[in-house]
Amino acid sequence: MDKLKKMNKTTKSNFITYAMVIVAYIIMQVLVSAGVVSSLMTGLLVPLCIYVMMAVSLNLTVGILGELSLGHAGFMCVGAFSSAVFSVATVDTITSVPLRFFIAIVIGAVAAAVFGVILGIPVLRLRGDYLAIVTLAFGEIVKNFINVVYLGMDGKGFHFSMKDTGSLNLGEGGKVIINGAQGITGTPKNATFTIGIVIILITLFIVLNLIHSRAGRAIMAIRDNRIAAESVGINITKYKLMAFTISASIAGVGGVLYAHNLSTLTALPKNFGYNMSIMILVFVVLGGIGNIRGSIISAVILTLLPELLRGLNDYRMLIYAIVLIVMMLFNWSPRAREFREKYSIKRFLNRKSIEKEEA
Amino acid sequence: MSFISYLINGISLGSIYALIALGYTMVYGIAKMLNFAHGDIIMIGGYTIFVVMNTLGMPPILGVLVAVVVCTILGVTIEKIAYKPLRQASPLAVLITAIGVSYLLQNVALLIFGANTKLFTSVVSIPAISLADGQINLSGETTVTIVVSVVIMVGLMLFIRKSKTGQAMLAVSEDKGAAELMGINVNATIAVTFAIGSALAAIAGALLCSAYPTLTPYTGAMPGIKAFVAAVFGGIGSIPGAFIGGILLGVIENLSKAYISSQMADAIVFAVLIVVLLVKPTGILGKKISEKV
Numbered sequence: 001m002d003k004l005k006k007m008n009k010t011t012k013s014n015f016i017t018y019a020m021v022i023v024a025y026i027i028m029q030v031l032v033s034a035g036v037v038s039s040l041m042t043g044l045l046v047p048l049c050i051y052v053m054m055a056v057s058l059n060l061t062v063g064i065l066g067e068l069s070l071g072h073a074g075f076m077c078v079g080a081f082s083s084a085v086f087s088v089a090t091v092d093t094i095t096s097v098p099l100r101f102f103i104a105i106v107i108g109a110v111a112a113a114v115f116g117v118i119l120g121i122p123v124l125r126l127r128g129d130y131l132a133i134v135t136l137a138f139g140e141i142v143k144n145f146i147n148v149v150y151l152g153m154d155g156k157g158f159h160f161s162m163k164d165t166g167s168l169n170l171g172e173g174g175k176v177i178i179n180g181a182q183g184i185t186g187t188p189k190n191a192t193f194t195i196g197i198v199i200i201l202i203t204l205f206i207v208l209n210l211i212h213s214r215a216g217r218a219i220m221a222i223r224d225n226r227i228a229a230e231s232v233g234i235n236i237t238k239y240k241l242m243a244f245t246i247s248a249s250i251a252g253v254g255g256v257l258y259a260h261n262l263s264t265l266t267a268l269p270k271n272f273g274y275n276m277s278i279m280i281l282v283f284v285v286l287g288g289i290g291n292i293r294g295s296i297i298s299a300v301i302l303t304l305l306p307e308l309l310r311g312l313n314d315y316r317m318l319i320y321a322i323v324l325i326v327m328m329l330f331n332w333s334p335r336a337r338e339f340r341e342k343y344s345i346k347r348f349l350n351r352k353s354i355e356k357e358e359a
Numbered sequence: 360m361s362f363i364s365y366l367i368n369g370i371s372l373g374s375i376y377a378l379i380a381l382g383y384t385m386v387y388g389i390a391k392m393l394n395f396a397h398g399d400i401i402m403i404g405g406y407t408i409f410v411v412m413n414t415l416g417m418p419p420i421l422g423v424l425v426a427v428v429v430c431t432i433l434g435v436t437i438e439k440i441a442y443k444p445l446r447q448a449s450p451l452a453v454l455i456t457a458i459g460v461s462y463l464l465q466n467v468a469l470l471i472f473g474a475n476t477k478l479f480t481s482v483v484s485i486p487a488i489s490l491a492d493g494q495i496n497l498s499g500e501t502t503v504t505i506v507v508s509v510v511i512m513v514g515l516m517l518f519i520r521k522s523k524t525g526q527a528m529l530a531v532s533e534d535k536g537a538a539e540l541m542g543i544n545v546n547a548t549i550a551v552t553f554a555i556g557s558a559l560a561a562i563a564g565a566l567l568c569s570a571y572p573t574l575t576p577y578t579g580a581m582p583g584i585k586a587f588v589a590a591v592f593g594g595i596g597s598i599p600g601a602f603i604g605g606i607l608l609g610v611i612e613n614l615s616k617a618y619i620s621s622q623m624a625d626a627i628v629f630a631v632l633i634v635v636l637l638v639k640p641t642g643i644l645g646k647k648i649s650e651k652v
Contacts, residue, residue: 068454122637129393129454130636133587137629140581148622162620274580278462285455318466324459325441332452333444 014208017293018201024300025197044307046261049196050254051303053203055283055295057250060207062281063290064216065243066223067124071135072251073276074142077267078115079108079252080259081146081178084187087260088177089153091188101190105199105256112252115142116245124240127226131244139277146267151178183266184259191260199257203250207292210246219243275317282320285327364495365617366610371501371570373609374508378563379586380593380601381515382556388532388596389552392450395457396437398583399464400557404430404564405574406468409477419482426561434557435550443546461580468576481569504566511559512602519598524551532596581625585612588632594645603643 007015028045031037054072061069083104094100119138123131150161154174161167165176178184210216218239221229230236259265269275283302287294306316330336379401386394404426411422441460445453485499519525530538531548539545567582568574585608593604611631616624635642 062451066449066451068451068458070458119633122633126636126640129450130591132393132454132458133584133591134629134632134636137584137588137625137632141626141629144622144625162622278458281455281458289451314470317462318470321459321463321466325456325463328448328452328456328459329441329444332448334447335444 010212013293014204014212017204017208017296020293021197021200021204021296025193028193040307041304044303045193046191046196046257048300048303049193049200050257050261051280051283051299052200052296053254053257054251054280055287055299056200056203056207056292057247057254058280059284059287059290059292059295060210060243060247060250062284063288063292064211064219064223065240065247067240067244068129068132068281069135069244069247070132070274070277070281071119071137071139071142072247072280073272073274074135074139075112075115075248075251076255076258076276077139077142077146077272079112079249079255080265080272081184081255081267082111082252083108083256084184084259084265085151085177087187087190088175088184091186097188097190100188101195101260104190104260105253108252108256108259109249110252112255113245113249116248117241120241120244121237124244125237136274136277139272139274143267143269143272146178146183147181149178150176150180152176181266183264185264187259187263187265189260189263191257196257199253203253204292206246207250210243211292215239215242278317278320278324282323285324361617364497365613367495367497368501369610369613370606371504371609372613373589373606374504375563375567375570375605376582376586376589376609377602377605378508378511378559378566379582380590380605381512381598382559382563383587384590384593384595384598384601385528385552386556387590389528390442390549392442392453393457393587394442394553394556395454395583396460396464397556397560398579398581398586399461399468400430400434400560400579401564401567401582402468402574402576402579403433403464404561405479405568405578406472406477407561408482408565408568409479409574412480412482419480419484423482423562423565426565427558430557430561430564431554434553434560438550438553443549465576465580472576474575477574479568479572479574481572482565483569500566500570504570507562507566508602511562512598515555515598524548528552585628588628590642591632592635592642594642597642597644597646600642600644 028037032042032045054076058069058072061067061072086107087100087104090100090103094103115138119131119134123134148162150163150165150168152159152161152165152168152170152174154171156171159168159170159174165179168174168176170176211220218229218234219242221232221234222236222239226236258271279302283299284295286302287296287298306313312319330340379397382397382400383394386392386397407426407429408419408422411417411425412419417425437460441456442453445456481500483499483503485503487499488497488502489495490497519528527538527543527548528551530541530543531545535545538548563582564579568578586605589604589608590601591604592608593600593602608628608631612624612628615627619627
């Protein structure tokens, strides 16, 4: 306890975040082993981990870097497909499951990071809302592209086509890995709740340490005042690219988990489309832009809530849209700010203490 | 000869992009914000015409007029409710609000009209024109689209050069504070800009749905984004730039559909955006703005 008191404020705050995740994990494990949780909820555990990771990843871009990415589902898609291709191709050669899954995660992260760099270099040099548009376009293109790709493997190596499986010219014993719009089938189901939690903890460790490091301060300085940051010698493009690439690769790892949680992986608008990117943005906005812990909580609540309130399903996306608008107006419009100052709890408490002192 | 017909169809598609891009570029120039909902106003325009023509059985021209009125009111209302309170907010907050509005429009349309594709009846009733002994066929839609866009473009240029409101718009886009000191009503000017942009979006919606007669709640999203690419390509904030960028983008898209791959056409369009941002971020006709501390 003494040690806890000595910790500085950020360390304490980070500690609370880790503890929250671990406690949630333990509670869930106890509930699952006690048999209280329905099978529907058990099936939601890994997607929950994925959404938490996506929310943390997007919050790094939106909250810390101050740019908007509307293509996080695209990075997820890249991570999912690159790792699934690897896993399906090596399912017979690499028999050790942990090793194969570990390499798959690395591949997914690297593949998404490469696309992050490719998009980031032209766009992050500029001011303005270009990143939102470019990432939005990227997400749509990746999804459409994967639906027309055919990839097969035989003794001679990989075969690639954009027409059909017949034109792959596979040799004997060859197998089709990506089958156009049918996607990838037979991905080993390696992702478990425990692995998901471990990856979340690693992600949090990376992100929280980045934020409070020298690089993280540089990134936030750029967000707050670009010109001032530049004038003290901060390399704008380098740090922006750094934050965006890390964010992209975390999204890629989220995709790896996604791919290894389902036996059939297809790129549909439902899982890797615009709606997915918006949903993650809603997690971030509702949890508080720049607040990592808030993102985790809102991702969990917003994933579980629609499952509990099935009747609202038709209106879910409508509610998301309203959340985005109302949260922004509530935070920024002058009238809402006035209202909040007038009726804030802090002021109410302060006034009481002042009255006490006066008495 | 097929090349020329691809080219003309490209110009026609490009004129639609140009009309949408005009709305983007004007709002961007004056309010310094990316109005994400612009593409969805096109979709609302399309549905309005659909309801007026197919459900109420009115003539097409009335449908277009009603759509223009509806979209103008919608555009101004959105500006007043969602964007006006955020004038002093960070650009990120405004952008997220705009995305929220865009998403709201899409989902309201989804709830009202359903996800099924509606078959749009063309508003154009001009017969096709045959040129060069029938080797080039111009559909009525193509002709009308090109003519309408050129007329609107010239009209808009004259409006901004000659009218008092147009001059006020220029002044606000240069310097909001100084314009206010000169007695210009900045809020009213921004509202007028949104009204013009949304009216153009309604016309673009009519032309787009006539040329590609399928109507879904997501009809406006992709053309909206491409029109933004066109606006950046031509130089964002510049009205002739939006026109040139739109036409060029339409031609590039149609030619790559014809000669490279129809699935990759969208990817090529966005590759153009990335190349433009790398080589000349200010676009073809854009001015370089120096930053002041």
